[in-house]
Amino acid sequence: MKNNVKIMRLKMSMTQEQLAKRVGVTRQTIGLIEKGEYNPSLQLCVAIAKELNKTLDDLFWEENLI
Amino acid sequence: MKNNVKIMRLKMSMTQEQLAKRVGVTRQTIGLIEKGEYNPSLQLCVAIAKELNKTLDDLFWEENLI
């Protein structure tokens, strides 16, 4: 599951650990999602999107991938 | 996780079973997602969106809920 989480997190000058704490998961989970090795739950995707001031489509919709 | 899956599925004149088969899950899984009792995986959300000719935001983003 390729996505735009990493690039958008960096744009917000946020570390993996900061984002993880804000959405209630571990740093490792964020790392694996950014690598595309996880298939995260919808709730987690929504939480990440809100923290990064983006929508689901911005982060996870194929046509929007950077 | 409230969403617009049921209303969009009905607009496509599709049954739960038809949608389930097309996205590779069981009828029960679709039923529970429509009821908001499941927290589906991102991959499944994307598959459902594509079958219904919608995007993730159309189906699952809070501000778009009908």
Next chain:
DNA sequence: GTTTTATGTAATTTATATCTTACATATGTA
């Protein structure tokens, strides 16, 4: 009035997302 069709729901099982703990590396900095 019995036979499909579509849906709701519940119990048990299976697969996998996520946690926990831990160690490694690369970079910056005192």
Next chain:
DNA sequence: TACATATGTAAGATATAAATTACATAAAAC
């Protein structure tokens, strides 16, 4: 050099999404 920060990764445990099987109901079709 030594220390702190940010990230990668791996093994084992836990939580939960999803499958499987099964039974129930309502409505339409015949």
